[in-house]
Amino acid sequence: xxxxxxxxxxxxxxxxxxxxxxxxxxxxxxxxxxxxxxxxxxxxxxxxxxxxxxxxxxxxxxxxxxxxxxxxxxxxxxxxxxxxxxxxxxxxxxxxxxxxxxxxxxxxxxxxxxxxxxxxxxxxxxxxxxxxxxxxxxxxxxxxxxxxxxxxxxxxxxxxxxxxxxxxxxxxxxxxxxxxxxxxxxxxxxxxxxxxx
Amino acid sequence: xxxxxxxxxxxxxxxxxxxxxxxxxxxxxxxxxxxxxxxxxxxxxxxxxxxxxxxxxxxxxxxxxxxxxxxxxxxxxxxxxxxxxxxxxxxxxxxxxxxxxxxxxxxxxxxxxxxxxxxxxxxxxxxxxxxxxxxxxxxxxxxxxxxxxxxxxxxxxxxxxxxxxxxxxxxxxxxxxxxxxxxxxxxxxxxxxxxxxxxxxxxxxxxxxxxxxxxxxxxxxxxxxxxxxxxxxxxxxxxxxxxxxxxxxxxxxxxxxxxxxxxxxxxxxxxxxxxxxxxxxxxxxxxxxxxxxxxxxxxxxxxxxxxxxxxxxxxxxxxxxxxxxxxxxxxxxxxxxxxxxxxx
Numbered sequence: 363x364x365x366x367x368x369x370x371x372x373x374x375x376x377x378x379x380x381x382x383x384x385x386x387x388x389x390x391x392x393x394x395x396x397x398x399x400x401x402x403x404x405x406x407x408x409x410x411x412x413x414x415x416x417x418x419x420x421x422x423x424x425x426x427x428x429x430x431x432x433x434x435x436x437x438x439x440x441x442x443x444x445x446x447x448x449x450x451x452x453x454x455x456x457x458x459x460x461x462x463x464x465x466x467x468x469x470x471x472x473x474x475x476x477x478x479x480x481x482x483x484x485x486x487x488x489x490x491x492x493x494x495x496x497x498x499x500x501x502x503x504x505x506x507x508x509x510x511x512x513x514x515x516x517x518x519x520x521x522x523x524x525x526x527x528x529x530x531x532x533x534x535x536x537x538x539x540x541x542x543x544x545x546x547x548x549x550x551x552x553x554x555x556x557x558x559x
Numbered sequence: 560x561x562x563x564x565x566x567x568x569x570x571x572x573x574x575x576x577x578x579x580x581x582x583x584x585x586x587x588x589x590x591x592x593x594x595x596x597x598x599x600x601x602x603x604x605x606x607x608x609x610x611x612x613x614x615x616x617x618x619x620x621x622x623x624x625x626x627x628x629x630x631x632x633x634x635x636x637x638x639x640x641x642x643x644x645x646x647x648x649x650x651x652x653x654x655x656x657x658x659x660x661x662x663x664x665x666x667x668x669x670x671x672x673x674x675x676x677x678x679x680x681x682x683x684x685x686x687x688x689x690x691x692x693x694x695x696x697x698x699x700x701x702x703x704x705x706x707x708x709x710x711x712x713x714x715x716x717x718x719x720x721x722x723x724x725x726x727x728x729x730x731x732x733x734x735x736x737x738x739x740x741x742x743x744x745x746x747x748x749x750x751x752x753x754x755x756x757x758x759x760x761x762x763x764x765x766x767x768x769x770x771x772x773x774x775x776x777x778x779x780x781x782x783x784x785x786x787x788x789x790x791x792x793x794x795x796x797x798x799x800x801x802x803x804x805x806x807x808x809x810x811x812x813x814x815x816x817x818x819x820x821x822x823x824x825x826x827x828x829x830x831x832x833x834x835x836x837x838x839x840x841x842x843x844x845x846x847x848x849x850x851x852x853x854x855x856x857x858x859x860x861x862x863x864x865x866x867x868x869x870x871x872x873x874x875x876x877x878x879x880x881x882x883x884x885x886x887x888x889x890x891x892x893x894x895x896x897x898x899x900x901x902x903x
Contacts, residue, residue: 390775390776392771392772392775392776393772394769394771394772394775402636403636403819404636404767404768404824405818405819405820405821405822405823405824405826405827406764406768406823406824407822407823407824410764410823410824410825411768414761414764414765414768414769414772414776417761417762417765417776417778418776418777418778420761421761421762422758422759422761447822447823448822449822462772465772469776475775
């Protein structure tokens with residue numbers, strides 16, 4: 363959906379262009395699956411990882427004050443400023459999750475795509491994480507959440523798309539719970555939630 | 560003043576066509592490095608440093624120590640360290656091809672240049688295989704590794720056996736193979752690799768840390784992977800003269816592994832280069848003093864450094880843990896014995 367794969371048939375458009383050749387990749391902040399559960403040995407710090415958010419804009423030229431400010435603001439926004447110089451592999455799942463969010467925010471994305479962001483994150487951090495998503499959404503950022511937890515989906519999302527190879531449902535959560543879309547889509551193996559701005 | 564061996568008629572100048580590069584290389588070899596080590600030899604009284612042979616060996620040691628970890632850091636943390644070994648073996652096929660051409664045709668080519676060409680082509684092939692093979696990428700690496708070594712061994716025996724003598728030096732590495740031309744090639748390689756990694760540092764780090772994220776951010780991930788593979792080929796061919804085909808991958812991996820406990824990726828690359836430099840200079844010196852294989856000595860010193868650092872980190876962690884919770888540990892122990900918990 364964000365252009366990682368070319369569709370076999372049909373079309374996926376992103377900001378008006380076919381997604382796989384979109385020129386707007388700088389507008390998407392992507393948080394991959396499993397970031398909370400995999401801790402690599404790569405000796406990279408949180409700040410180095412968040413700085414990557416600026417890299418698509420600044421591939422080789424010097425970082426300006428604006429770039430450094432964007433990184434600092436993003437770190438503060440997800441409340442991990444004090445962890446900036448820690449190694450990312452040494453953080454807890456929830457903290458690592460926030461570091462990836464900060465990277466997305468540092469890129470000044472207006473669309474955040476999150477692939478099962480709270481797998482491996484404890485319940486308390488999970489609630490705080492969804493609060494953060496709500497705040498960001500209110501600030502004008504569209505959030506696309508891929509999530510298997512139907513409870514999460516129906517409480518937090520403003521729009522639901524239920525997908526399992528094909529689209530079974532697309533609409534608001536209230537209608538979604540009343541339909542059989544979930545059962546139709548093979549027990550709801552995958553639901554895609556759309557926080558629409 | 561000693562100069563680094565005057566270029567006699569037997570050593571063809573690779574850079575003859577490019578006059579300015581030739582001039583710069585000559586200046587760096589003789590007037591900077593050679594003169595610098597002569598001065599150092601005069602000051603310290605260590606005669607070894609004044610010998611042109613050892614001056615070239617130390618230059619090679621310096622270049623290998625810098626470019627090995629510089630490229631190896633990205634390979635190790637992408638978990639494709641085997642690419643180095645694979646490309647070393649395809650470089651061997653390249654050396655064999657060069658020696659074969661020299662023996663059978665009337666043209667003269669430097670085996671190091673054919674090695675570079677073959678390894679670069681193999682690098683692109685390997686990267687394509689890794690991209691398509693997915694989870695079974697070590698299988699495709701093993702096929703290219705053994706396949707290219709097979710090509711090399713066939714070429715070596717296809718002539719009357721004349722080139723088999725020369726091949727030994729490439730297999731196991733030797734200080735003697737670092738001729739003036741080869742030192743110049745390694746120096747140029749060092750500058751090119753360092754410049755390329757400096758320019759492409761950000762996208763390379765992004766791709767190494769999070770390939771899917773880099774793709775989503777619109778970076779041409781495949782292009783950077785190919786760049787990394789070709790740079791690896793360059794490093795392997797450059798370091799091969801001293802290290803030998805079989806051991807060259809060690810310099811891409813061991814110093815990097817030794818530096819993983821450093822906080823920050825840039826700093827870890829610097830630390831790995833320091834570890835590498837200690838290993839190569841110590842190894843070259845020991846190899847000269849005791850007349851033992853340079854490559855093997857360097858690898859053993861590098862492993863020693865790696866083990867010492869790992870033990871040091873473990874030890875420090877253990878001590879700090881003990882210091883943080885001495886009272887609790889003691890009271891827990893007495894509690895356990897007093898109620899007979901752990902003793903029985």
